[in-house]
Amino acid sequence: MNRSPARRLVAGLAALGILTGVAGAALAATPDPTLPPAWPMDTALAYRWATNAVPPTAMRTAVNKAASDANASRRSRAPSYSYSSSGANGVSYGTSNPCGVNGLACFQRDPVNRYWHLWFRENGHRYDWGTLTWCEMSGSPNGCYQAETITLDEFGHVAGLDHHVNLANDSDYADAVVQTYSHARPLVGWNASAFGRCDVATLQQVYDAPSWTTLYSTCLDIPTTLAFAASTTQVPLSGSVTFTATLHANGTGRLAGNPMAGRIVVLQARSGTTWVDLLTMPAGSAAGTYVATYWPRLAQDYRAVFRKPASEGVRTSSSGAITVSITCSPTRCPLVASEAAQP
Numbered sequence: 001m002n003r004s005p006a007r008r009l010v011a012g013l014a015a016l017g018i019l020t021g022v023a024g025a026a027l028a029a030t031p032d033p034t035l036p037p038a039w040p041m042d043t044a045l046a047y048r049w050a051t052n053a054v055p056p057t058a059m060r061t062a063v064n065k066a067a068s069d070a071n072a073s074r075r076s077r078a079p080s081y082s083y084s085s086s087g088a089n090g091v092s093y094g095t096s097n098p099c100g101v102n103g104l105a106c107f108q109r110d111p112v113n114r115y116w117h118l119w120f121r122e123n124g125h126r127y128d129w130g131t132l133t134w135c136e137m138s139g140s141p142n143g144c145y146q147a148e149t150i151t152l153d154e155f156g157h158v159a160g161l162d163h164h165v166n167l168a169n170d171s172d173y174a175d176a177v178v179q180t181y182s183h184a185r186p187l188v189g190w191n192a193s194a195f196g197r198c199d200v201a202t203l204q205q206v207y208d209a210p211s212w213t214t215l216y217s218t219c220l221d222i223p224t225t226l227a228f229a230a231s232t233t234q235v236p237l238s239g240s241v242t243f244t245a246t247l248h249a250n251g252t253g254r255l256a257g258n259p260m261a262g263r264i265v266v267l268q269a270r271s272g273t274t275w276v277d278l279l280t281m282p283a284g285s286a287a288g289t290y291v292a293t294y295w296p297r298l299a300q301d302y303r304a305v306f307r308k309p310a311s312e313g314v315r316t317s318s319s320g321a322i323t324v325s326i327t328c329s330p331t332r333c334p335l336v337a338s339e340a341a342q343p
């Protein structure tokens, strides 16, 4: 893999030494590795500008934008970020930092003691490869680094994401903002303003989704289960049966056993050797349930099916089948007559 000289390490102090075993990369993009421990769910992390290391206006604006970006795109109960003059943690800018020789920015995190800190190198810093230019401070020439995007990378680390492990050809680079090598303008991802789907995937596994209707990242491949019940299996003539399907995600971490609401679950009937869609089951009162009333005309097998939507990283599932038969008295049963063709 060719590393452009313009791509430079964003040092994660706690991340160094972890990125091994990239050989034999998977065929599909994978969720970012984690950087434990996690914060409690829904933790609000307020930051202030560090005394004697206050970032210039353009950098402060970039950091605040990145906070909004992180909050809007995390799709999980991961930490949220906001500026507060009384924030307990600092964001520093300037020559005094622990970012390592190639770092543009770096972080420290200690969720147990509720501590974290970000540092940004000064605009014009001289590396052995050239000069650091922050896009927001320079009119955005090619070769500059977008501070907003770099901050989002750092916020991802603070939340507990380690650097994304890219495919061998880097084709999934845009799937993550939390990257070992940050891209300068105009390389792909240089100005990302939202977490990538594989950043979100790990945030969801570690911090859970904010609601049962939240879609799971397409960087995931979560098995689902569909339970199925009928109010009765013996329906009188012209009577109805109420079917209840219950959809769950069997993901890892916090995504184990989550009810899945707001999805499309279809009631099917067996017809010969195939299954035919009857109707889309409306949402029930309990999260993840789908309830439909149906008037069977003949004894038949029924089941529910959930089909993987393109917008979500979950698998198709179908329930077991339930046979519903029609009960009738001999004098009031429907007449079943076959018309034979005249030979």
Ligand SMILES: [Zn+2]
Pocket: 010, 011, 012, 153, 154, 157, 163, 178, 179, 180
């Ligand atoms: Zn990073």
